[in-house]
Amino acid sequence: MQVVTAGSMLSDERDAVEQLAREILKNGRKPAGVCFYFQKSLSPDRLRAAALEFFPGIPIVGMSTKDRAFDRNVVIGSKNTGSSVSAGGVSRSRFSVNRFEEPKVVSNSGVIALAFAGDDVSLGSFAGVYADDKIINSERVFNRISKKAGLCGVFPDLIMFHCTEDAQIPFARALAEYMGDSVQVAGGMFDISEGEVSVFTEEGVLTGKSIYIMTFLYTDCDVLVTGESSSEPEGHHGVVTAVSGEVISEIDNQPAADVFFRWLDRDISSWSPDKINQELFRLRSQWTIASQTANIRGTICFNITYPVLVNPDHSLRISNVWEKGMRVCLMAVSSHDIVRHFGRVRCPSDRTVQGALHYMCDSYSSGERESVFFDTVVAAIRGSESFPFVTVPQHGEFAKDMDNMEFIMDNYVISSVWFLEKDPD
Numbered sequence: 001m002q003v004v005t006a007g008s009m010l011s012d013e014r015d016a017v018e019q020l021a022r023e024i025l026k027n028g029r030k031p032a033g034v035c036f037y038f039q040k041s042l043s044p045d046r047l048r049a050a051a052l053e054f055f056p057g058i059p060i061v062g063m064s065t066k067d068r069a070f071d072r073n074v075v076i077g078s079k080n081t082g083s084s085v086s087a088g089g090v091s092r093s094r095f096s097v098n099r100f101e102e103p104k105v106v107s108n109s110g111v112i113a114l115a116f117a118g119d120d121v122s123l124g125s126f127a128g129v130y131a132d133d134k135i136i137n138s139e140r141v142f143n144r145i146s147k148k149a150g151l152c153g154v155f156p157d158l159i160m161f162h163c164t165e166d167a168q169i170p171f172a173r174a175l176a177e178y179m180g181d182s183v184q185v186a187g188g189m190f191d192i193s194e195g196e197v198s199v200f201t202e203e204g205v206l207t208g209k210s211i212y213i214m215t216f217l218y219t220d221c222d223v224l225v226t227g228e229s230s231s232e233p234e235g236h237h238g239v240v241t242a243v244s245g246e247v248i249s250e251i252d253n254q255p256a257a258d259v260f261f262r263w264l265d266r267d268i269s270s271w272s273p274d275k276i277n278q279e280l281f282r283l284r285s286q287w288t289i290a291s292q293t294a295n296i297r298g299t300i301c302f303n304i305t306y307p308v309l310v311n312p313d314h315s316l317r318i319s320n321v322w323e324k325g326m327r328v329c330l331m332a333v334s335s336h337d338i339v340r341h342f343g344r345v346r347c348p349s350d351r352t353v354q355g356a357l358h359y360m361c362d363s364y365s366s367g368e369r370e371s372v373f374f375d376t377v378v379a380a381i382r383g384s385e386s387f388p389f390v391t392v393p394q395h396g397e398f399a400k401d402m403d404n405m406e407f408i409m410d411n412y413v414i415s416s417v418w419f420l421e422k423d424p425d
Contacts, residue, residue: 001118001221003355003388003419004031007074011109013042017050020113024055031055031115033123035160035215036062036200037069037392038111039077044198044205047111052202059148061125061215062200063162066191067362067393069112070378072385076110114357114390120220124149127199127206127213130167138178145216156216158223158417160357161187163212164197165396171212184225186417188359188394221354221422224347227397227415236263236330243324246308248316251328255314260289260307263330268314276310290331291322346384352421355388359415362393 006023008016017036024031034055038047044062051060068077116123124145146152163171175185190197192209199206199213206213217223238259242249248256257276261268264287268276288306309317322328347353358381381391397415 001116001121001219001354001419002029004029004115004117005071005113005355005388005390006115007071007076007110007112009074009076009110011041013046013111014050014053016042016109016111017047017054020111021054024113024115029117031058031117032121033059033061033116033215033217035114036060036111037065037076037114037390038062039109040064040066040195040197041109042111044200044207048200048202048205051200059123059125060200060202061123061213062198063190063213064198065393066194066197068374069110069390069392070382071112071390072382072388074110074112075378076112112390112392116217116219118220120218122149122151122218123215125201125213125215127201127203127211129206129208130163130170130210130212138174141214142178145214149216149218151218154218155183157184157219158217158225159183159185159187160215160217160417161185161212162190162199162214162394163187164190164192164208164210166210167212171214184223184417186225186357186359186415187397188392188415189396191362191395219419222351222420224349224418224420225415226348226418238328240322240324240326240328243322243326246317247311248318248322249313250315256316257310257314260316260330268310273310273312280307280310286332288331289318289328291326291328347416347418347420349418349420351423353385353387354419354421356385356390356419357417358389358391359394359397360391361397361413362395 004024006020008019010016010019020036024034034051036047036051038044042064044064047062048060051062065077068075070076125148126141126145128141143152146154146156149156159175161171161175175183190211196207196209197211199211201213238251240248240251240256241253250256251259257280258268261276261279264283266279268279271279284307290305305318305322307316307318311317347356360377377391381389397413
């Protein structure tokens, strides 16, 4: 299989896709499928129309990302001046490790494409709306997607699954019950904190706050999925006893902020609100809170959240939406050690890598960590890989744990899909 990437920072959707097509289709290459990762500033309807025009008869799948994705040459969604670039060019971005050219386009737009080509390669996708009371018919979904790929009833080599948070666990359970441990899985969650997200396939566009998109990839190579976790539990546990949306009022029937600071040996009962939040801001680069859950196989896993603000009543605003009764714990944030995590993103196999797809925690491409870490992340991944790759930020990253072949929905620093040359044995 041949993996091809291309990127564009053009703000006109048709011009951007045409630019991608020139690179991906050159020398008569016809991919078996193309995945698009695009900034929310672009129109999914116009992108899809352009993809159908410039990639006729080729399966397509696209999804919006509020933060920046990158490949070897392009960083999309840069917040300063961008340039019109092709896949072989360089980008005008303070995050690029390449030599800059003069700016041509001022835009925070952009789209990156990941294409798969080969005689025995095929791709199929399906997007849908998820509802809490909806029973997931995994067999029906599976047959629909495999049929679109031209291999009805055949398990794929890789499932790429992306969804809003409400669909995460139900789909993980449904997939595992139907497919067991036979298929590699990787993907992530959409961030809906700033509004709706959009996805598209050749069938149409879907926009909303409760959606999913699933892609089956059949390859003539071997696929390996790995994950680098971010945090380590520190022994302090509690249960959420009062919560409303993103605000935890109580842990163990006590004010949530009091419990969090007590876990860190701090008594805030006499502190002013300003002092409390100043200390919170200082601590949250080192400490976070995680919800503790058992995955479908019974293994304990964690989904981290960052404390955002302590309210006057000592309730605690967090970055996720949790529920009453969740078991939570204090976790040390080891992911601030960029070198330790991104510096060791390496394929564990000694076989030739034909390409890679990385899902990266979005806290490294937006927010308070952005200016400090994102340029280091880009340099670390670009400097360590000579093959085509795309790195996409996700609100939560998940993968099948390859140590014990379990489908663990975890919140990784980075999870990776490696496309390897076929094992001759």
